[in-house]
Amino acid sequence: MFVRELHLSDFRSWRSADLELTTGPTIFTGRNGFGKTNILEALYYLATLRSHRVSADAPLVHSGATSALVTATVENSGRELTAQLRVNAEGANKASINGGPPRRAREILGILRTVLFAPEDLALVRGEPGERRRFLDELVAQRGPLLVAARSDYDRVLRQRSALLKTAAAALRRGGDQAASVISTLDVWDQQLADLGGQVTAARLRILAELTPHFVDSYASIAPHSRPVTLHYKAAAGTDVIGPGAATTPAEIGTVLLERLAQLRDREIERGMSLVGPHRDDLDIVLGSDTAKGFASHGESWSLALALRLGSVALTRAEGIEPVIMLDDVFAELDAARRRMLAAFTADTEQLLITAAVAEEIPAEIGGRRVGVDVIDDADGRRSVIVGSAAHNEAVPVSSVPVSPVSVSPVPEVPTSEVDAEGTP
Template sequence: MFVRELHLRDFRSWPQADLELGPGPTVITGRNGFGKTNLIESLFYLATMRSHRVGNDAPLVASSKTSALVTATVENNGRELTASLQINAEGSNKAWLNTSPQRRPRDLLGVLRTVLFAPEDLMLVRGDPSDRRRFLDELVAQRGPRLAAARSDYDRVLRQRSALLKTAGSALRRGGSDGASVLSTLDVWDSQLADLGAAVTAARIDVLNDLRPHVVGSYAAIAPHSRPADLRYRSSAGDAVLPADDEPADPEHIASVLLAELARVRDKEIDRGLSLVGPHRDDLDLILGSETAKGFASHGESWSFALALRLGSVELTRVEGIEPVIMLDDVFAELDAARRRKLVEFTAGAEQLLITAAVADDIPEQIGGRRIRVELLEEDGVRRSVITGVDDLGSLGPGSEIVGSLDAVLDGSQELSGESGTLSS
C-alpha cells in the first residue's frame, strides 16, 4: 500500500499542497514549525479519523477558514482508491470515496492503513491512561468502520449518561416522581452503556491479543539486555471481563460484567456525578519484568517500549495482509545510535516510508529516496507553508520537477502552484 497523491486545501499552515508520491522513502525536511508534520498529520487523520496532536478538529483548519480538505489517492495491490475528507471547524465532517459521497466520514476507514511513530509516543509509556486507550482505539479503528462506530456510539451514550448523573443527586433528594424518573432513565442508560462498552472492550482486547506477541518480539530485538516486555488490558470492571488464555473476547459476557459493576457503584456515581465504569476508564498496562513500565522504566527502556509498540503495530498490519504506510515524524533526533539502527533495519522493506526531520543530517545515510524541502513564508501577517525544492530529482523518474521556485515566490513574481509547492513526477 502506498499514497500516490496527496492534496491539501486550507489544512493548518497549508493553503494548498499537491504532492505526487510513490513507493520507497520520502524525507520531508524543514525547521520546526514550518509545516512538515502537518503533511504527515493529514494522512494519519485520513487513516484514523483523528489527529495524533490535538483532540478536536478546529486547529486543523487554517486560520480564518471554515473547513479544510484532505484528498489522497491510495494504491493497494493494483487497486486505486481516492478518499476525500472535508474537515469542518464546526459541525460534522463530510467524506467522499472516488467522488461518491459517503454517509459518514468513518466509512473511509480501511482505505489507508498507516503506522505513525512520533516523539509524542513516549507518552504511551509515561503518560496518562487516555494516551494508551487512544493507541488501542487507533488500531481498532483501522480495522474498519463497524468497530469505530461502536466507540463513537459509546461516547455519545457516555455523555448523556454523565449529564444525567450530574443532576441525579438533587432529583433523588427531592424524591417522589423526580427520583423514580431518574432511576428509571438511569437503568436504560446503564443497559446501553454496558452493551456498547462491551463492544469497545472486546475489540480492544482482541486487537491487543493479536498485537502482544509482535510487541514482545520487537522489544526483545531492540533491547536484548533489558527485562522482558509484556502487555495486559486493565478494565475498570475488573479481571472478570478478560478471556482466558488469549481466547477471543465475549461481548455478551463483558456486557453482563459491566452491568453488574454499574449497579454496584451506582450510589458512588450519583454522589460524584461521574461515570466510573466502562472502557473510558480502562488502561493498557505496559510491563517490564514484574513491574509496570510507567514509573519504573529508564529513559532508554521507555523509548524502546514506545518504539516496540509501533513496530509491533506494523507487524500486526502485515499479518492482516496489508503493508501499511510507515510514517516517522522527527523521531531520529530522539533516538540513540543503536535504536536508530534498529529502526532503519526494520523499515528497510517498507513499501512506502514517509519521514520528517528538522535537520537533514538526522536521517541515517542508509535511507535513500527523495528529499522534499519545506519553508514557511509570511506575507501581510499571514504565514503559509510552501515546498521549495527537491533533492535527488533523479530518484523521482524522468520528467520530475518542482513547479515554481523559491526565488520567484520571494520576489512575488510567481506562486508555487498558486499558494504552495507542487511536486510532480
C-alpha cells in the same frame, strides 16, 4: 499500499498543497514549525479520523477558514481509491470515496492503513491512561468502520448518562415522580452503556491479543539484554472479571459491566460521573515484574514505545497489508543504535514518509527524495509551501524568500476526532 497523490486545502499551515508521491522513501526537510508534520498528520487523520497531536478538529483548520480538505489517492494491490475528507471547525465532517458520498465519514476507514512514529509516542509509556486507550482504539479503527461505530455510540451514551448523573442527586432528594424518572432513565442508559462498552472492550482485547506477540518480538530485537515484556488490559471493572480467563466476548463483558454499574450507582450519583467502562480502562506495559510507567528508564521507555509501533507494523503486515510508515522527526529522539535498527526495519517498506529538521540525522542507508518545506509570511498571512526536491545527497533549496508552491514528483529510486467523554481519570 502507498499514497500516490495528496492534496491539502486549508489544513493547518497549508493553504494549498499538491503532492505526487510514489513508493520508496520521501523525506520532508525544513525548520521546526514550517509545516512538515502537518503533511503526515493529514494522512494519519484520513486513516484514523483522529489527530495524533490534538483531540479537537478546530486546530486542524487554517486560521480564517471554516473547513479543511484532505484528499488522497491510495493504491493497494493494483486497486486505486480516492478518499476525501472535509474537516469542519464546527459540526460534523464530510467524506467522499471516489467522488461519491458515503453515509458517514467513518466509512473511509481502511482505505489507507498507516503506522506513525512520533516524539509524542513516549506518552504511550509515561503518559496518562487516555494515551494508551487512544493507541488501542486507533489500531481498532484501522480495521474498518463497524468497530469505530461502537466507540462513537458508546461516547454518545456516556455523555448523556454522565449529564444525568450530575443532576440525579438533587432529583432523588426531591423524591416523587422526578426520582422515579431518574431511576428509570438510568436503567435505560446503563443497559446501553453496558452493551456498547462490551463491544468496545472486546474489540480492544482482540487487537491486544494479536499485537502482544509482535510487541514482545520487537522489543527483544531492540533491547535483547533487557527484561522480558508483555501487555495486560486493565479493566476498571476488574481484571479478574474482564480479560483473558474471564469475560472476553461482547455479551460476557456487557453482563459484567451491567452488574458493576448497579453496584456503583450510589457512588456514581454522589460523584456525578460514570466510574466504570472502557473510558476508564488502561493498558499496562509490563517490564519484568513492574509496570513500565514509573519504573522504566528513559532508554527503556523509548524502546518500549518504539516496540509498540514496530509491533503495530507487524500486526498490519500479518493481515496481508503493507502499511504506509511515517516517521515524524523521530531520529532526533533516538540514539545511533536505535536509528540503525529503525532504518533496517523500514528498509523494505513500500512507502516511507519522513520528516526531519536536520537532514544529517537521517541514517545514510535511507535514500529517497528530499522535499524542502518553507513558509511564506506576507499580507495574505503565514503559510507553508514546497520549495524544491532533490535526489538523495543533492542540495535542497530551502529559502525564506517567498516562492510559489510547486508539485513534487519523487522518483522510485528513492491518515472525526473522538474525545473521552470524561477525560482521563
